Amino acid sequence: MFSDASNFVQGVDTSFAIILGASLFFLVGITAVMVYFVVRYHKSRHPEAKDVHESRRLEITWTVIPTILVLVMFYFGWTGYKPMRSIPDEGIKVKAYAQMWSWQFEYENGKTSDSLVVPIDKAVVLDLISRDVVHSLYIPAFRIKEDVVPGRTNKMWFIGQKEGDYDIFCAEYCGDRHSYMLSKVVVVPEDKYTTWFNNKTTTDHPGLAVLKKNACLSCHSLDGTRIVGPSFKGIWGHEVEVITNGEERSVTVNEDYILRSVYDPNADVVKGFNQGQMISYKNIISEDEIKDIIEYLKTLK
Amino acid sequence: MSVALTQPVNFYQANKGLFSWIFSTDHKRIGLLYFYAIISFFLVAMMLGFLMRLELISPGETIMGAKTYNQIFTLHGVIMIFLFLIPSVPAFFGNFFLPIMIGTDDVAFPKVNLLSWWLYVLGGIFALLTLVVGNGPADTGWTFYAPYSVKTGTNVTLAVLAAFILGFSSILTGLNFIVTIHRLRAPKMGWFKMPLFAWALYATAWIQLLATPIIGITLLMIVAERVFGLGLFDPALGGDPILYQHLFWIYSHPAVYIMVLPAMGLISEMIPTFAKRTIFGYKAIAFSSLAIAFIGYFVWGHHMFTSGMSGPARVIFSVLTFLVAVPSAIKVFNWVATLYKGSIDVKTPLLFSLAFIFQFLVGGLTGLVIGALATDIHLHDTYFVVGHFHYVMFGGAGFAFFGALHYWFPKIWGKMYHEKTAKVAFTFMFIGFNLLYFPMLVLGIMGMPRRYYDYLEEFTTLNVISTVGSWILITGIILMIINLIQSKRTGGETTRNPWGGTTLEWQTPSPPPLHNFDAVPVVPEGNPYDHKQNKSI
Amino acid sequence: MSNFVLVNSGHNRDDEASKFGMWLFLFTELLLFGGLFLVYTIYRYLNSETFLYSSYELNVLLGTVNTIVLLTSSLTVALSITALQKGNIRLSLWLITATILFALTFLVIKYFEWSAKFEHGLFPGMDHYIQMLPGEKMFFFLYFFMTGLHGLHVIIGGVLLGYIMWEIKKKKVTPDNNIFLENGGLYWHLVDIIWIFLFPLFYLIH
């Protein structure tokens, strides 16, 4: 765990070691003294207690020393943290989109990916954007974490210093599948990164690409299992029971219905599912893209 | 003004029947009503904790689905905090003992006291209603962060209303205690003759009074937001979810001191009694309570270090967080010094007190780790934080509560508990507790986030150890409960002052009579813990 | 049962304690609104222009009249305490009645203000509201929330004063034992103080 995966590890781990060291010292010391007193002054050994009221000297000592110590701890905490705020102007800019319950990273050339691929030894600056509730992007190996708050753009940056895959967790509770909101940072050599960065072709069906890009699949499966929303398998042309304004009715899944489901998901709520989970994608997915989705859904028999 | 020589009618016998309890304005009865309610909620929430540990014994689904798990930890947190720990010590021990310890026969406003009990019940009912109506209990975590708490379909509104009502109950208790302490101390009971428990309650009461309104109004805003379907923390309206977090923690950080200060007061009572000597540094302990209460108002931002808070704000909050540790340190040092040259009688309450000191140290020191900016960035919202707060809340406040339950058991019920069984139960609890929560600290350092229903393979071993710890802990707790129930029914007789305590509650019969004393209590000269001059009692 | 009396008993009459308790309660009320003022401050900072612009929708004249009505009611309640202390029970009752009437006037004026806003569809969720800019929405949400909560306090205060009148009639509250009225008065003044701040913050930020 004490590897140098990012430029922050050293600062954080140093302050950690210092605070932990002082803490252990006090924990062990105080416990030992306490146990010693209990044994030494047990009533069998020390039948007559002696009153000691107070000692100004002692009180001052154990007020002043801890005060100094905690200020030292603060200082190291502060220096370990400061570089995280000094975000460089230069660097690879990536937009990190969070939504229930997936991550999506958008690069400067428009390329999107569900994992964060970065070159080694280069500064990477993330704009953190939430599409629904508060999430938090956490990379334990890099010792960094920052909340992704709707309505504002927080920033975070790092330099990956060791090749490899590192976990990304969502650290702010965000609903049912919070613990599955995982991804990876992949630190690769510069040249590998460049090839990856410039390769924009995919073999996916265009509809599937849209679904992946917008993280629809974190709630809708393609194989019939129920996650949070209804599975996409075989829905095209089927009758579904929906609740519209509190009344039940049955509709056939067609172009109109899909469009409505994506742009105004709370208008018809599929029976047995919860309203309010799915957000409206009105300004996110274009009508053309929805056509692609529909074409793709038709293929899922 | 004659002194009754025969054993007077105690407060249980003075009135009979259900109504003589639930509409009683006697502070002792209200205290006991609180106790039974609090302990029931506690057992429910413990069961939930136990279920969570079972689920976490292995990755993937073990016994329940993700949604259920989320609802369970929310309910666990809400009950533990709002229905157990915040009222536990003040509303039970405080109600029962504060008037006796300062030598009066009731709190300043007995009817208001009854009202706050009924509000507590109402709040509890609301919390329980979330289980049965609508879409089930809230799944937001006890922090109710917007906007998730506004979006989810579960019974957040009810849960939030429950917390709101419980807040009012807490405010009224605090108000009552402040006025009681100001106005009703016995003649000669000067401020510095008060037992330290009363000091702790006094400091706590100010937090209850002045911090709780903020959470009240914040929760109302959440309700408004859910009722109108749009609201004050919604970016689409020009709002900001971060402001919710500020408001929530303005209350909820001071609230953690509502939980621990009275518990510290209990420790300050028990240690001198069993060390058979006066407390070391009476004034330092008394003033450090006030200092903790005061500085505690200004550190709330340390829960939000990763929320994108501004640099200067982080610095201010971090520095103040560290400063609030100093008065806690003063207390710990004074307690340990009190053992010096005592004549120590190792009874169960003392064991709990020593365990308190150890576990509070672990909890407090881990608090320092997350109070530092760099390390909190890494550890925020991981199991390290879960470990930290269980150490302070359960290992600290909870253990003090159990210790005091043994300490005052003879006074409250007039029977003595079985000492050997109590010690065995304590041993199980101590070992189980540390086995349960220590691994969490390590898990947090390794990076396991909290509120995780499922986790990566590499975290399995420690989770298993933790779950096994919970079984040992349960064994201890069940044993303790059985022992106490048994002792209450068939335990040995006790005297007025089985431990040789020096504070006023030991001058009255066990259990106390309706108006608390059978003779005008004698306020000791000097400080309230002077064992020498009170030998005669 | 024992036959001695503790001097300092929670069951003795203690006016000083009652008043102290009332003040403590007022502190909590102050902080309850304090939370809202905090929200107001931050949102006003984040949306300063739209707040300014929205405040023009409010009717300064009605606001001013209401401020004066509340101030006057504060006067009458203060006078009623003096009257009771001087033993002039009839005058005291009249002054409390006047206070309650002012409270009603305040509420009636508020009612007209609110209904005007309703007609313009400014209430959260109404059609005009939905088309407003984010900051404007926030302004009106806060306006309704804060004046609504304040109105609730006016109602509670009025009912409380009504109950005190009844107690005076029943001779439970007397010239010698007037702490209940004093506490009622304290509550009423607090309601007034809160309005003293609401008024400039919503109506006068031109």
Add this chain to the structure above:
Amino acid sequence: MADKNKSRHLPGDPTEHLIVPYKFHIGIWVGLIVLTVMTVLVSVMGLSLIAFSVITALIIAVTKAVVVANYFMHLKYDNKLITILMGVTLLLFVVFIAFTAIDYLTR
């Protein structure tokens, strides 16, 4: 403290309460109305200095509140303790706003 305990069993004790005369209250009321009219004028007449009018409005509001508390609520004649505690409460309130504002202002 002990001395006070004794006296409070004499309700209506003339030393306990200072009865504030009617005229005095009416005078205070006139002052408050004048202040109210002043704020409205400052704001409506505008002087079109935005910051200026907000600050004056608040200063006047604070003055009014202090007057109401001191005279209508008898804070001035009451136990000093209440005034001190009121001060603590207001201090907390100010700190709550100030610390939160620091976060927003220095972002």
